[in-house]
Amino acid sequence: MTTVKLKKHQHVVPRSYLRGWADSDDHVAVLDRGSSVPHRFSVSNSAVRKRFYNFADANGAESDVVEDWLDEHIESPVGATLKALRAGASLDDVDRATVTNFMAAQMVRTPTMFAFMAHIDVHLGAMFTLMEAAKRGGFDLLTLSDADRDRYLSIARDAWAAQLDERDTRASKLRTMVRKLDEVATQVTSWHWSILTSPVPVLISGDSPVATLKPTGYHWTGLIPEGSSLWMPLSPTLLLAADPVKPLRQQTVLTNELASFVNSTLARQADRALFNAPDLYWPTGLTMPTQKPTLPEPTVTWGKSTGLPTFPATYPPVTSTAIEALLKELGGVDTVE
Incomplete structure (x- = not known):
């Protein structure tokens, strides 16, 4: 009997990128995070998490199919592309789809984004648990005082946490990740893409390497805030930019102001680590907060709905056939009851 060796140590930032x-x-x-002194590590031992993309399959066995999928469809295709861009190639000289898919993946596959999904799950799970209990018990939550609703919501939060199965929640997060990857890649494919260059090294990166306007820790307005561009460093001197509309003037020069904004944003939204070249100085004034990025506590407004019921709900169809196949392996369904 052949024993399949699972990939246990997995990169959340690909080696080809680092x-x-x-x-x-x-x-x-x-x-x-929490250290003031950088340390020197091999690329192979940097940005590594244990079993980060693994999950329990339908038979209860641990599977690393997502790690294999990311390697085959995201990391391996973009390796040559990144090397070419760093050597001076333009975006017209490379396979644009590999760049688009890679940036989308680096927005949704990060530990920071998984922590956000867990935060959202806790609040939504408790709300749905309370509403289901109210429906089955035949009482109207709107007749309760704010204090009583908060008390019942706290009880529902404990009940939700008690029944969570990490195997189910891991697969659920991975399904959300790949659905969002498909959504983001489709959304930004038609955007205006460019490479901005600095004559001197000015950029670092991190384990959540795509920056947007309204950075993490200030205001949460979704994965891509409305009207925001996307910026991802490719090296100390190269910045990949994606803009929702074509700029009035073609920009090729990376300004110090934009580099400083991107660096500070990456420092705020990093889960654990920032990366730089060993022989380069770190940007002046760069600070990495001691606390990991978190979402703000949600504001809950109670009221009677006059629209259509939320459930059953149907997921939008995915564009990528490769993602559609992966969702099936993750136990994905089209409709949520």
Whole structure:
């Protein structure tokens, strides 16, 4: 009987991406949250999490099919593209789809985004648990005082937490991740893409490497805030930019102001680490908060709905056939009751 060896140590930031900051020994400088001194690590040992993309399949066995899928469809295709762009190629010289899919993946596959999904699940799960209990018990939540609703919601939160199965929640997060990957990649494909260049090294990166306007920790307005561009460093001197509308004037120069904004945004939204080239100075004034990024506590407004019922709900169809196949392996369904 053949035993399948699972991939246990998995990169949340691909090695081909980190090599934009690596020295000749394939090492990068890593600044961990809570530390003021960066350390030198090999690319192979940086941005690694244990079993991060693994889940329990329908038979209860651990599966690393998502890790394999990311390698085949996202990481391997973009390796040559990143190398070419860093060597001076333009976006017209490379396969644009690999760039689009890679940036979309680096927005949704991060530990920061998984923490946000867990935060949302806790609040929505408790709300749905309370509403289902009210429906079955035949009482109207709107007749309760604010204090009583808050008390019942606290009880519902404990009940929701008690019945959670990490195996189910892990697969659920992975399904959300790949659905959002498809959604974002489809959304930004028609955007205006460009490479901005600095004559001197000014950019770092992190384990959540795509920056947007209204950065994490200030206001949560969705994965891509309305009207925001996307920025992802490719090396200390190259910044990949995606704009929802074509700028009035073609920009090719990376300004110090934009580099500073991107660096500070990546520092705020990093889960654990920032990355730089070992022989480069870190940006002046860069600070990495001691606390990990979190979503603000939601404001709950109670009222009687006059629209259509929320459930059953149908997921929008996915564009990518590869993602559709992966969703089936993750136990995805089209309709939620």
